[in-house]
Amino acid sequence: MSLLQPYFQQCPSAFTSAFSISCPSSSFYLSVSKRSFISCCSSQSQTAVVNGKIDRKIVERDEIRLGLPSKGRMADDTLDLLKDCQLSVKQVNPRQYVAQIPQLSNVEVWFQRPKDIVRKLLSGDLDLGIVGLDTVSEYGQGSEDLIIVHDALEYGDCRLSLAIPKYGIFENINSLEELAQMPQWTVEKPLRVATGFTYLGPKFMKENGLKHVIFSTADGALEAAPAMGIADAILDLVSSGTTLRENNLKEIEGGVVLESQAVLIASRKALIRRKGALDTTHEILERFEAHLRALGQFMVTANMRGRSAEEVAGQVLSQPSLSGLQGPTVCPVFCKCDGKVAADYYAIVICIPKKALYKSVQQLRAIGGSGVLISPLTYIFDEETPRWRELLSKLGL
Numbered sequence: 001m002s003l004l005q006p007y008f009q010q011c012p013s014a015f016t017s018a019f020s021i022s023c024p025s026s027s028f029y030l031s032v033s034k035r036s037f038i039s040c041c042s043s044q045s046q047t048a049v050v051n052g053k054i055d056r057k058i059v060e061r062d063e064i065r066l067g068l069p070s071k072g073r074m075a076d077d078t079l080d081l082l083k084d085c086q087l088s089v090k091q092v093n094p095r096q097y098v099a100q101i102p103q104l105s106n107v108e109v110w111f112q113r114p115k116d117i118v119r120k121l122l123s124g125d126l127d128l129g130i131v132g133l134d135t136v137s138e139y140g141q142g143s144e145d146l147i148i149v150h151d152a153l154e155y156g157d158c159r160l161s162l163a164i165p166k167y168g169i170f171e172n173i174n175s176l177e178e179l180a181q182m183p184q185w186t187v188e189k190p191l192r193v194a195t196g197f198t199y200l201g202p203k204f205m206k207e208n209g210l211k212h213v214i215f216s217t218a219d220g221a222l223e224a225a226p227a228m229g230i231a232d233a234i235l236d237l238v239s240s241g242t243t244l245r246e247n248n249l250k251e252i253e254g255g256v257v258l259e260s261q262a263v264l265i266a267s268r269k270a271l272i273r274r275k276g277a278l279d280t281t282h283e284i285l286e287r288f289e290a291h292l293r294a295l296g297q298f299m300v301t302a303n304m305r306g307r308s309a310e311e312v313a314g315q316v317l318s319q320p321s322l323s324g325l326q327g328p329t330v331c332p333v334f335c336k337c338d339g340k341v342a343a344d345y346y347a348i349v350i351c352i353p354k355k356a357l358y359k360s361v362q363q364l365r366a367i368g369g370s371g372v373l374i375s376p377l378t379y380i381f382d383e384e385t386p387r388w389r390e391l392l393s394k395l396g397l
């Protein structure tokens with residue numbers, strides 16, 4: 001029953017109809033239906049039952065609502081990303097939960113806890129949001145109304161991973177398979193897993209054939225549960241691994257449920273039905289893509305001797321790390337020799353991946369490049385981002 005507690009507290013009236021508990025032959029699984037999340041939220045949407053299905057009408061409003069994490073480790077990085085994309089959020093004071101982005105006049109920012117962002121997207125109270133993929137997967141429960149618009153915002157990296165003690169009966173257990181085969185787990189005495197992920201946890205165990213498992217919830221400091229004797233294993237987020245190490249716990253092969261980072265998500269209904277939502281999403285997506293793409297690249301200019309622009313371009317393209325985004329830009333550099341204006345060398349401009357910086361400089365030198373200048377890039381706008389095409393196709397547009 002403890003698993004139900006957090007949801008029950010928020011939503012007592014929805015309790016009986018919203019939750020389903022099933023006890024497959026020898027295990028205990030709990031699932032919380034998608035609808036329960038909808039009914040748990042104080043929705044502004046209007047609900048009707050059409051052909052036995054809930055049809056949620058979209059409530060008219062002029063603003064597009066973007067949910068951002070109000071606290072925790074995602075909050076500052078999210079504001080930094082928006083700022084880097086020239087979308088600074090103007091919040092009058094930190095305790096005010098609504099804010100504006102002057103560059104996007106039709107957008108209203110609402111600061112919420114990450115899990116509430118997902119719940120409010122499902123209920124129609126938000127249109128767009130930024131949270132970790134772990135939160136979307138846990139609280140979105142595969143809802144078709146949630147669309148991942150950008151799946152890699154390059155911060156908030158972590159993984160949802162199963163961990164067990166390094167000591168005692170687990171000393172020689174190093175994989176999920178070995179854990180599943182331990183004779184200790186029976187119907188009467190199942191493997192006890194402490195987690196905040198009560199949807200993804202049971203789903204993962206079921207998919208991996210672990211039969212005798214029981215879950216309990218806790219909101220934080222889960223790593224203490226095995227040493228306290230409350231649980232045998234934990235399922236929690238890991239990034240550096242320090243918390244696990246400091247608590248004598250280890251991850252196991254096959255025990256990663258999900259790799260997560262920050263993502264931009266949207267409500268499908270809002271994108272399709274709310275005026276301006278798709279255009280705003282396009283602009284935010286383009287800005288994110290342009291900024292994140294530029295983060296990984298340097299702009300390189302260099303001088304090269306050659307008889308023609310084609311000859312110089314040919315030399316540059318002969319080097320594997322110098323092909324640039326679409327090939328090199330080659331410009332003649334003119335000088336006056338013996339009274340005649342002529343181009344005897346060329347300036348080249350290319351983008352190179354930051355990872356290949358030194359290799360690229362070596363290759364440029366090898367083909368006679370000199371005066372190599374490296375500058376950071378702020379944005380790379382392509383003709384059209386692949387993610388925008390993907391979004392349109394997910395929406396059937």
Ligand SMILES: Nc1ncnc2c1ncn2[C@@H]1O[C@H](COP(=O)(O)OP(=O)(O)OP(=O)(O)O)[C@@H](O)[C@H]1O
Nearest residue numbers: 071072073074114132134135156157158237238239
């Ligand atoms: N150790 C970590 N390293 C990197 N990212 C993390 C880590 N832990 C959590 N995250 C990411 O940050 C998100 C928010 O985590 P945070 O702990 O700030 O909030 P929360 O625990 O979900 O909120 P609350 O404690 O109010 O329920 C997580 O959903 C995950 O995507």
Ligand SMILES: O=P(O)(O)OC[C@H]1O[C@H](OP(=O)(O)OP(=O)(O)O)[C@H](O)[C@@H]1O
Nearest residue numbers: 220221236237238239240241242243244
């Ligand atoms: O692998 P590490 O880098 O050590 O990070 C892992 C820890 O980070 C998260 O907790 P958080 O710090 O968010 O505290 P919380 O338990 O209050 O959520 C997570 O729940 C782990 O406890």
Ligand SMILES: [Mg+2]
Nearest residue numbers: 072073220237
């Ligand atoms: Mg946390």
